[in-house]
Amino acid sequence: MTGPFSALHHRSLTDPEGFWGEAAGKIDWYEPWERVLDDANPPFYRWFKGGVLNTCHNAVDRHVAAGRGDQPAIIHDSPVTDSIFTITYRDLQDRVARMGGVLRGLGVEKGDRVIVYMPMVPEALVAMLACARIGAIHSVVFGGFAARELATRIDDAQPKVIVSASCGIEPGRVIAYKPMLDAAIDQATHKVGSTVILQRPQCEAALIAGRDHDWQAASAAASPVDCVPVLATDPLYILYTSGTTGQPKGIVRDNGGHAVALSWTMEGIYGARPGEAYWAASDVGWVVGHSYIVYAPLLHGCTTIVFEGKPVGTPDAGTFWRVISQHKIPTMFTAPTALRAIRREDPEGRLIRDYDLSSYRALFLAGERSDPETVRWAETQLKVPVIDHWWQTETGWAIAGNPMGVELMPVKYGSATVAMPGWDMKVLDFDGGEVPAGDIGALVAKLPMPPGTFPTLWNAEQRYRDAYLSEYDGYYKTGDAGFIDADGYVHVMTRVDDVINVAGHRLSTGGMEEVLATHPAVAECAVIGVNDQLKGMLPLGLVVLKAGVDQAHGDIVKELVGLVRSEIGAVAAFKTALVVDRLPKTRSGKILRGTMKKIADGDSYTMPATIDDPVILEEIQGALQTAGYAQTA
Numbered sequence: 113m114t115g116p117f118s119a120l121h122h123r124s125l126t127d128p129e130g131f132w133g134e135a136a137g138k139i140d141w142y143e144p145w146e147r148v149l150d151d152a153n154p155p156f157y158r159w160f161k162g163g164v165l166n167t168c169h170n171a172v173d174r175h176v177a178a179g180r181g182d183q184p185a186i187i188h189d190s191p192v193t194d195s196i197f198t199i200t201y202r203d204l205q206d207r208v209a210r211m212g213g214v215l216r217g218l219g220v221e222k223g224d225r226v227i228v229y230m231p232m233v234p235e236a237l238v239a240m241l242a243c244a245r246i247g248a249i250h251s252v253v254f255g256g257f258a259a260r261e262l263a264t265r266i267d268d269a270q271p272k273v274i275v276s277a278s279c280g281i282e283p284g285r286v287i288a289y290k291p292m293l294d295a296a297i298d299q300a301t302h303k304v305g306s307t308v309i310l311q312r313p314q315c316e317a318a319l320i321a322g323r324d325h326d327w328q329a330a331s332a333a334a335s336p337v338d339c340v341p342v343l344a345t346d347p348l349y350i351l352y353t354s355g356t357t358g359q360p361k362g363i364v365r366d367n368g369g370h371a372v373a374l375s376w377t378m379e380g381i382y383g384a385r386p387g388e389a390y391w392a393a394s395d396v397g398w399v400v401g402h403s404y405i406v407y408a409p410l411l412h413g414c415t416t417i418v419f420e421g422k423p424v425g426t427p428d429a430g431t432f433w434r435v436i437s438q439h440k441i442p443t444m445f446t447a448p449t450a451l452r453a454i455r456r457e458d459p460e461g462r463l464i465r466d467y468d469l470s471s472y473r474a475l476f477l478a479g480e481r482s483d484p485e486t487v488r489w490a491e492t493q494l495k496v497p498v499i500d501h502w503w504q505t506e507t508g509w510a511i512a513g514n515p516m517g518v519e520l521m522p523v524k525y526g527s528a529t530v531a532m533p534g535w536d537m538k539v540l541d542f543d544g545g546e547v548p549a550g551d552i553g554a555l556v557a558k559l560p561m562p563p564g565t566f567p568t569l570w571n572a573e574q575r576y577r578d579a580y581l582s583e584y585d586g587y588y589k590t591g592d593a594g595f596i597d598a599d600g601y602v603h604v605m606t607r608v609d610d611v612i613n614v615a616g617h618r619l620s621t622g623g624m625e626e627v628l629a630t631h632p633a634v635a636e637c638a639v640i641g642v643n644d645q646l647k648g649m650l651p652l653g654l655v656v657l658k659a660g661v662d663q664a665h666g667d668i669v670k671e672l673v674g675l676v677r678s679e680i681g682a683v684a685a686f687k688t689a690l691v692v693d694r695l696p697k698t699r700s701g702k703i704l705r706g707t708m709k710k711i712a713d714g715d716s717y718t719m720p721a722t723i724d725d726p727v728i729l730e731e732i733q734g735a736l737q738t739a740g741y742a743q744t745a
């Protein structure tokens with residue numbers, strides 16, 4: 113690599129304070145920082161220590177002051193309710209200031225937590241920004257999660273208030289949120305004093321007097337509040353993500369580094385310009401939604417699209433192209449699974465031709481590995497660059513990508529292109545040694561990670577060290593395996609842990625196993641992620657029953673499917689389990705999930721040297737084949 117990006121990347125590693133200090137010039141600060149990078153306490157690093165700012169001021173108020181008041185800040189495009197609604201920056205400022213007043217009135221102060229459990233409505237953004245405005249820490253919980261998942265997060269984050277809505281809308285059905293919220297509040301040990309509920313006309317919720325407050329009435333009555341200065345290192349939000357157990361990890365994001373890094377990415381990675389529309393077709397409950405539906409586009413003065421619909425079926429596979437054309441969107445971001453869904457319904461791209469896409473410049477993909485076939489299809493149909501980039505909830509923005517705003521690098525199918533500024537990526541073997549270019553190993557980042565990443569886990573510093581920093585001294589372990597080729601291109605191949613990726617959603621097989629194990633008939637179980645043409649992966653349960661259980665297997669499986677749906681949520685897409693006699697294990701008792709996955713996918717595998725009883729693998733192979741898995745090409 114010798115182009116302009118290579119020089120920029122080199123500088124970001126050799127002069128991080130200069131590089132990020134300059135980038136911080138895009139942000140308004142009340143007080144400057146003492147140091148750009150505080151490296152006094154490795155392996156903990158802090159960016160812009162001592163700096164004082166407010167993220168909401170930077171995302172909203174300053175744009176109004178600079179003359180963008182009448183520009184749309186949010187366009188809510190909702191095919192599921194058949195409505196399109198625009199909120200200008202001035203209107204957004206008023207709504208956010210009032211919601212800040214509502215939260216303050218309910219006792220929320222700087223540093224307090226607020227859980228936001230909402231569908232894809234603009235009020236979700238208003239709630240998040242209102243927290244940022246008053247220095248409270250929001251924790252958004254994806255609407256597809258059920259009560260138990262919400263309760264776990266309530267107990268960990270200990271919020272003063274929960275902001276929610278009466279319902280979400282999935283194609284063909286209205287999902288009442290309030291019963292799930294009530295159940296979660298009941299289940300949680302931490303007691304939440306107040307909720308604010310947005311009533312939607314599709315399904316009004318019954319409110320509990322004294323605890324539940326109606327969004328409209330409360331914000332109409334509230335006095336607007338101003339932005340509160342916070343430290344760059346104060347948390348802006350906690351976002352829970354799946355780890356290897358049912359206890360999710362609370363990723364902490366701070367204010368200063370986040371604002372600086374996201375601002376840089378809007379120009380450097382996405383090539384987006386202030387005043388333009390920008391669309392991330394994700395959900396506010398995921399990190400992509402936090403970074404690229406809410407914060408980055410607004411920090412950059414763009415118009416963000418809040419899309420409440422699906423790539424197909426709302427009403428058809430042309431919806432994405434309709435939205436791009438109607439709102440003149442140059443930059444759009446989605447998950448490969450969404451494109452696969454569209455391609456399945458419209459393989460010739462006929463619906464694309466119905467729309468004027470002359471403003472469209474680039475399609476960005478993330479959330480899972482972009483399979484080359486899908487990327488090629490999109491390139492041919494859309495005739496714009498299709499750019500894979502790799503990132504995680506932990507990192508908040510891309511670790512590797514194609515920096516379109518600096519230099520569009522040649523695309524290599526199957527690669528997320530090159531490491532982004534501040535990311536010094538290595539591939540290490542089990543012993544921590546660097547492997548030669550092209551060899552697969554653990555993808556790790558040399559510390560410090562750049563600004564905008566996670567400085568710790570909420571109330572779990574030791575878990576932060578153990579899960580991410582202790583295995584490879586001086587490095588952040590991404591949990592992904594892959595290789596870096598001789599041109600410096602990063603190829604992300606697979607997770608090294610039990611986290612699976614279903615339709616771009618990160619899920620814990622360990623969490624699902626914990627739920628299956630609660631069924632009275634189950635003695636032992638394993639969940640593996642089996643390859644799926646549409647969703648990338650689908651979870652498959654393998655269960656061993658307790659001796660003497662005589663319930664029909666079909667009934668048990670139905671109950672297990674229902675259990676995961678009610679305990680984790682529909683989003684887990686857990687639809688199948690197989691009853692087997694025994695599970696294959698190592699001599700030390702570890703279930704061989706990786707080997708079972710290979711068998712289920714029809715991939716070749718080597719018999720693990722440490723296997724306890726090889727016959728069990730043959731039994732599993734037989735059971736999988738009977739169920740339609742384990743078909744070799």
Ligand code: COA
Nearest residue numbers: 255256282393394400447449450453478479615616682683
């Ligand atoms: N609230 C309640 N339920 C929800 C939900 C929400 N916010 N989001 C999803 N669900 C439900 C769905 O209705 C579905 O229920 P079902 O089992 O009764 O059909 C289930 O959870 C699984 O949802 P999903 O994974 O979205 O599958 P789908 O079959 O409805 O749609 C895709 C498939 C590929 C179209 C869809 O997954 C998609 O658009 N994926 C893109 C993901 C994405 O943007 N990820 C963010 C990373 S960039």
Ligand code: AMP
Nearest residue numbers: 478479480481501502503504505604618
């Ligand atoms: P999440 O934290 O939900 O964003 O999920 C992060 C995980 O998704 C990563 O650790 C990867 O396993 C996977 N992932 C995300 N983007 C990509 C990509 N572009 N290529 C390959 N895997 C990806």
